[in-house]
Amino acid sequence: MQEVRRVISVIAMNESSVLARVSGLFAGRGYNIESLTVAPIPKSDLSRFTIVTKGNAKVIEQITKQLNKLISTLKVIEHEEMVEKEMVLIKFSANESLADIKALCSAYNGGIVNAGENSVIAMIADESKRIEYFLSAAQKYNPLEIVRGGVVAIER
């Protein structure tokens, strides 16, 4: 069976060990996590997890079923029609061409968010695939550090 990439959101009780329950499930059953983000849902006692995973159809089905089975889980969304974004922070030396970096970032919904004596920091937010393009283009300016935020997604 063919492996597919899937973005799954989990709405679960915002309790002390819920992150361990979710991540432990993936570790214990040998499922893949490409990225995982989690934050509380405003004005509720719930948290939202966004998980990017890979697997064949049978594995993906098991992942959603096992996530659903957790006592703390309210809802599992296997995204199909979604808007998906990932944020990246990237640090360059101040000696690189600021104007070029700025132009590159703006092509990817981003810009410079901090400029210091020795370095500048840019931020972009875009689809994961476009993030890959951005990062390879950014290589030209010798990035000092790259921090990816993991995917968040919302159903259209």
Add this chain to the structure above:
Amino acid sequence: MKMSGAQMVCEALIAEGVTTVFGYPGGAIMNVYDAIYKQDGFEHILTRHEQAAVHAADGYARATGKVGVAMVTSGPGFTNAVTGIATAFTDSIPLVVISGQVPLSLIGTDGFQEIDAVGISRPCTKHNYLVASLEELPRIMKEAFYIAASGRPGPVLVDIPKDITAEMGEFVYPKEVYMPTYRPRYKGNDRQIKKAVEAILDAKKPLLYLGGGVVLSNASGLVKELAALAQIPAVETLMARGVMGHENPLLLGMLGMHGNYSSNMAMSETDLIISLGARFDDRVTGKLSEFAKYADVIHVDIDPANIGKLVDVDYPIVGSITDVLEKMISLLKHSVKPDRYQAWREILARYNELHPLKYDDSDDVLKPQWVVQRVGEILGKDAIITSDVGQHQMWTAQFYPFERPRQWINSGGLGTMGFGFPAAIGAKRGVPEKIVVNFTGDGSILMNMQELITAAEYNIPVINIILNNHFLGMVRQWQTFFYDKRYSETDLSFQPNFKALAEACGGIGYDVTTKKEFDEALKDAVKQNKVCFMNVAINRFENVLPMVPTGGALYNMLLEHKDK
């Protein structure tokens, strides 16, 4: 009413109708034990090891259908309990396990006897709690019992820091649980059920595949009704022995690695599997790509994650077996034509004549199968039978004439040696009017033999029949078949004196080498009504047959083993 957290634990147990708690005290749980001392709502049985406390609660739950309760202290008390919890988890047994924890202020400091109990038990509990305040304790107790028993049952751990059991507060036990995130589905989808019924009507070779879920959901009456109505043959997994009753003409037997020929052939040739509360375990299916190649699959299970996990399913039905079967039966009543499956039943009957379950009896040495059958003849439906893990477990599952669900108690999923004796103690406490027999091996019994003391102290008369082959027999059998008889670390020739051991702990011991001695010993054991070890010397090299070698197709059974 104002009371301590420890008292709240006791009051909650009483409110849940608990009458027996199995446990072992220690520092972090002492407040609760002090409250136990002062109450008389339930009895506490002091096992001599925490693993045994959990197995005993488990045996109690399996025999009675109620939630079993065990209590242990933090650190080593809890880690000793883990094997018991995992055993219950793999067989979906409802338990509430209460563990003490170091005080809140010490959590995370590597305090004395601190261990991350919720962390360790997360993958082997249905759910677990670390109680973070006295305020939430009553709600958590209520939820723990509800989660353990509802949906697909399982063990729930409640880990309680010591300062919380000392703290005083107002006790109000909730009448209901409010858990928007946990809503097990009991009602099967009507459309799916209708489609499944049509598939049954269309099939030529349907087969009922019965698993432990039938026992857990008390659905054996409905299963028998469906089978009788449609005249559909049935196979049972290790966990479902007793569901159909051994005299039921529609029962082919147990399937799987040590299933009988007709059961495994039925599964290999059926055109429609009707799976009820079973989960297509690898010990049942053998090589998956060869498993039931000609069959469509109806899979009824309360746990959606079981459906489609290993085998592709044509008619998935999530719901309780009772609800689904009631609907199926009312649909089939007016439409099913049992004659349609007549040819199929005849084929299976011929398979059974061709290779019935059998063994070669002997006058020189006791055969384990004879012993099991003999107990069946003498005690039959009056006994609850537990077992440990190994050859003796398989012989018991094959040859005991089980008549009803909950008569047969064994660790099927995890295969835990040491389970049988404490589980028998729990079963006997739960159903005192029945005789309880534990079939065990000379290896397994040593893994919880300290429970002799418990059984003697509380006068819990469990009959342990040690089928003694002076081997870790099941491992030895694999070494004989697949490792050229290199008996690496399986020879148990060096043995304790089992008779003296039992006597030293206040029980009775018997040494048995002949059929006559066996009959006398069993008669005496029933009469004496005391815990006993019956040390039965059996043929050392007896093998469990038939056998599907691991990874082999279900229809490729070894039916006999000729020594080269």
